[in-house]
Amino acid sequence: MVRNANIRSLMSQPNENIPRTVRRMASYLRPHWKAQLGAVVASLVTVGAELPAPLLLKALVDDVAIGGDLSLLPPLLIAIGALAIAGAVGGVAANYLFTSAGEQAANVLRRALMDQVLRLPLAYFRGHRTGDTVTHFTADSAAIAEAYENAYGNGLAAAISVLGIVIVVAIIDWRFGVLAAVLVPLYMLLPRLRQGHHVRAAQSVQSATGELGGLATELIAGMRDIRAFNRQAWSLERLRRLLLALRDARVYQGFIVGWTWVTTTIFWIVYAGIFLVLAEPIFGGEVTIGFALALAGYLSWLNREVTPLTMAYVDLLHAVGAARRLFGFLDTPAEDDAGDGTSLAVTRGDIEFRGVSAAYLADTPVLRDVSFHVPGGSTTAIVGPSGAGKSTVVNLLLRFLQPSAGEIRLDGQNTGSASATEVRRHVGVVFQDPVLFHGSIADNIGFGREGIGQREVARAADIAAATDFVKATRDGFDTQVGERALRLSGGQAQRIAIARAIAGDPRVLVLDEATSALDAESEHLVLQGLERAREGRTTIVVAHRLSTVHQADQVVVLDEGRVLDVGRHGELYERCDLYRDLCDRQMQPATEGRDA
Amino acid sequence: MTASATGVAAPPAISDREIASRLWGYLRGWRLDYAGAAAMTAGNSAVLLTRPWLLHVLIDDVFGKQDRGLLIPTLLGIAGCGVALGLAAVFGHWFHTRAAEGAMSRMRQEVLQQAQRIPIGDLRGRRTGDVVSHLTADAAVISTVYLHAVSVVCANALRLPGYLVIMFVIDWRLGLITVATLPIHALMATRVRGRTQAAGRGVQNAMGRLSAVMTELVGGARDVKAFNRQRWAGERLDAETRTLWRARVRVALLGSLGRTAHLAYWAALIAIWAFLADAVVAGTVAVGFLVASGQYLLQVGGPVRNVLNEFVQIQVVLGTSRRVFGFLDTPREVDESTGRSLSVTRGELQIRDVGFSYGEDDVLNQVSFAASPGERVALVGPSGAGKSTLISLLLKFYEPRSGRIEIDGQDTRDASAASVRQSIGVVFQDATLFDGSVLENISLGRETVSEADVRRAAVLANADDFITALEHGYDTNIGERGVRLSGGQVQRIAIARAIVGDPRILVLDEATSSLDAESEWLVQQGLERASAGRTTLVIAHRLATVRQADRIVFLDGGRVRDAGRHDELYARNDHYRRLCDLQLLRGEASSPA
DSSP states (O other), X not given: OHHHHHHHHHHHSTTTTHHHHHHHHHHTTGGGHHHHHHHHHHHXXXXXXXXXXHHHHHHIIIIIIITOOGGGHHHHHHHHHHHHHHHHHHHHHHHHHHHHHHHHHHHHHHHHHHHHHHHSOHHHHHHSOHHHHHHIIIIIHHHHHHHIIIIIIIHHHHHHHHHHHHHHHHHHOHHHHHHHHHHHHHHHHHHHHTXXXXXXXXXXXXXXXXXXXXXXXXXXXXXXXXXXXXXXXXHHHHHHHHHHHHHHHHHHHHHXXXXXXXXXXXXXXXXXXXXXXXXXXXHHTSSOHHHHHHHHHHHHHHHHHHHHHHHHHHHHHHHHHHHHHHHHHHTSOOOOOOTTSBOOOOSSOOEEEEEEEEEEETTEEEEEEEEEXXXXXXXXXXXXXXXXXXXXXXXXXXXXXXXXXXXXXXXXXXXXXXXXXXXXXXXXXXXXXXXXOSEEHHHHHHTTSTTOOHHHHHHHHHHTTOHHHHHHSTTGGGOEESTTSBOOOHHHHHHHHHHHHHHXXXXXXXXXXXXXXXXXXXXXXXXXXXXXXXXXXXXXXXXXXXTTGGGOSEEEEEETTEEEEEEOHHHHHHHOHHHHHHHHHHHSOGGGGGOO | OOGGGGSSSOOOOOOHHHHHHHHHHTTTTOHHHHHHHHHHHHHHHHHHHHHHHHHHIIIIIIIITTOGGGHHHHHHHHHHHHHHHHHHHHHHHHHHHHHHHHXXXXXXXXXXXXXXXXXXXXXXXXXXXXXHHIIIIIHHHHHHIIIIIHHHHHHHHHHHHHHHHHHHHHOHHHHHHHHHHHHHHHHHHHHHHHHHHXXXXXXXXXXXXXXXXXXXXXXXXXXXXHTTOHHHHHHHHHHHHHHHHHHHHHHHHHHHHHHGGGHHHHHHHHHHHHHHHHHHHHTSSOHHHHHHHHHHHHHHHHHHHHHHXXXXXXXXXXXXXXXXXXXXXXXXXXXXXXXXXXXOSSOOEEEEEEEEXXXXXXXXXXXXXXXXXXXXXXXXXXXXXXXXXXXXXXXXXXXXXXXXXXXXTEESTTBOHHHHHHTEEEXXXXXXXXXXXXXXXXHTTOTTOOXXXXXXXXXXXXXXXXXXXXXXXXXXXXSTTSOOOOHHHHHHHHHHHHHTTOOSEEEEXXXXXXXXXXXXXXXXXXXXXXXXXXXXXXXXXXXXXXXXXXXXXXXXXXXXXXXXXXXXXHHHOXXXXXXXXXXXXXXXXXXXX
């Protein structure tokens, strides 16, 4: 909602900040200045080679054809041929270099987007569709890549031509030079008058396209549910409605873009005007036909170059629409990661929460004054009803979130001043739904620590009780897994995740509902893996199933963001009502109340 | 690496001609717009053919023969050409866009319809991304064929003979020289064609891989951060963008090489002057003709250049269309639209000797059991036992390889999938919420469902309380962009969704497995009420949830190993007892020591 409002406010002042956005887009080209420079030089060569052509033609008409001097013919024709070849070579080189630099700049931008995705606080993704983020990458960065090629590339080449033509015309006759110089800004001004429409049209097309991406993902990913409930017609209708909006946006955009051709119309009128003005001097013999032709040739060439120039301008405006969305995303405050460079010396993995409060939104605290101590090498379970703040404890430990008050100490050192990277180096985590990446099993285990060796991968797999099933796959540790390849069962994926978590041999292991989504048998296997993985590490277990909890050295009961009680399972069952309730409920689901 | 890494499983061979005729088919309903667009393009060509002729009239007749009376009409003609060109551009653009978007809208709807009909298993994992890109990026690429590719090619193909005729009319030698340039253009076209085609495919593939990697990395941002692998993620992205860069530069290079074809124009111009200068000096050819022919020659290069450029695009479109049509032509193993309608009043379920396999290995083998109306039957067994497959068969996502499933004594094999699903409400482990209100998510747009029905279902599903506590109650948006619900709340919405149509049979596929204890308790309460009076089939790996079932069917290795009440099975079946004992780990854990 906030983002939409942002776009609306930008749209109401379409002229504002366009130069700034363009400058920022251009800044991504700067690292490729050599290619840019080469492209400009190549464009200069092309223009330089092509500029004399109308004058050579004038000589052919006036001196050879009308004047009858045939001896001039061979040198003129050779010059025309040589210049044409030089122009073509320069054109190919310029096109190559502009495209290359433009694409590279777009790629740098894509990389910046990825870095931003990885810097953003996780809370950001709670409020935004993943589809939107991916659209930033694909549609928006593609629009900008196009601008790099068309606006910076073709546009720049056209600008060089335009400048050259105006100069040559001015040399031939200064009055026509002035005319040409006046015409160019006039053409440029025309689309500018409508630039608000262009930006608006581009924005509505981009946002409808983004929405289409989101809806398409939703409908295809939710296909099982749609079919199970016979809702095919309904989902089709939703798509149809959006397509209708998309069509309207595009047709409007097409109409707006079409109007840029008005410049061509004006140009032809000017062309006729030149002959009208020159008619009397030609009849009177003061001006040759060749001169008029050369002039008209230059001016019609000017027209040909102004069109790509205005189109480049339009493309630029379209890209500005995309760039605003994209830069808005890039400017979202990133996760506070800096720290002051403190490195943590962690040997025991002793963890202490001291009066920790935390909030995702400023005024709604999720944790309030939470204190507990986990001695190095021991296991602590965090339990509590949903919404108690269990996941927040995990987010704090992994530095996805900073405490708003209090401190978290690791081996007695305050982690608040260390960078997130440093903190995470000492904390291994197993999520409920780990994401495995496309790559080999070894890659996915090695993911846990940079530059890890084969032997360490094998050992981590051993500890996580994953070796047996990995060896049973066709290519062992080299078997490809992830979205595009072999799909592992939940239990297998979880054991890979455990191996991944301990591959870096962290002192602290966090298990965030690591076995909740598994069936009994898989859970049993995973628990075996966890058993060994925990050895010698401080372990924090967040679980709503209490199966892992009974082995914990201590249990922290959270409720509504506060620590309700801390103790061993037996003690808590005796004295803590909430805890007893949780245990009992779990063993006596509503099914059992059915007969009662 | 799997073979399908770059796209849809080997698309059936479709000829270019077939693709073209199918693409034409999508214009149905928009042909008037397309005709308008074609008319505008034709007008544009006519203007371009007229202008040099006007120039010749200007030079030879007006200035050469000093015919002052012709000056104004000729100049008006030139200006008029400009006006016509502008109008043709504006309206041509408009008509083209209307036609293209209309056609694409139809194709996108067909893609969705196809996705709704192919076997559900074909939509897993990466295929999801492929189909999403058919709906989005692929369709956008194909739309260019309607936007400009074809009309530019046609207009230029028409303009070319026009130029040749005019050149021959001016002077037969001019005509011959012009004709002589054509093989040069053609040679460029054929040489560039194959390479550009391959390069275009390279760009599409690189884009596809890039978007897959991006989706993966954005989805896995949490994991990347937790393991400090940001640099790795960046490098992974860079590897793909580098490939994309190489592919794009290749296309650009080939494109600009194609454009050097205009060197042929200069060659022809030189030839014209070399051959005809004598004739002009001798007075047999007028100067204006020579000038006009230069203009025509320049424009002859235009069509060839344009066709070349559009050819690149058309090749890309052909490749993309082949992918999309390949998907649209995927055999629909399950024809969901046809079949008898079932009439289900009691909800009696009979599974008779059902066998099934996805590939070679049997997933289900001779599975038989029954559920009487109102009975609660639980399917238990280790993972891979075939429980979820059985549910897929029941919902007619697949057809049994052998045996049959009967509902109220009626064979479902020849019944329509829609009527089978009408009689079954299902709650999956991970219900999908759609972007929309609570009301929409429960009713899913069913016309026969009133708001009162939705509320009643929500009350039964134990969801009414939390829904009314939301800011906008039943109108609260709960899609990805809306209020975030907890897992337990989502499942209760899913239960309401399952029972709102009052089906006789309720299927619970691990409906509470991923919930915490408290949420599970709330959801179970909802399920309890929701299943009253319905035949209920429960899959759950947590035996505590199913212990009270009227009957437990114990599946292992695709066969029914045993069936009966919990205590019976526990007493007589070793495997079942082992499964229970694994879970009793938990039982001992939470009972006080």
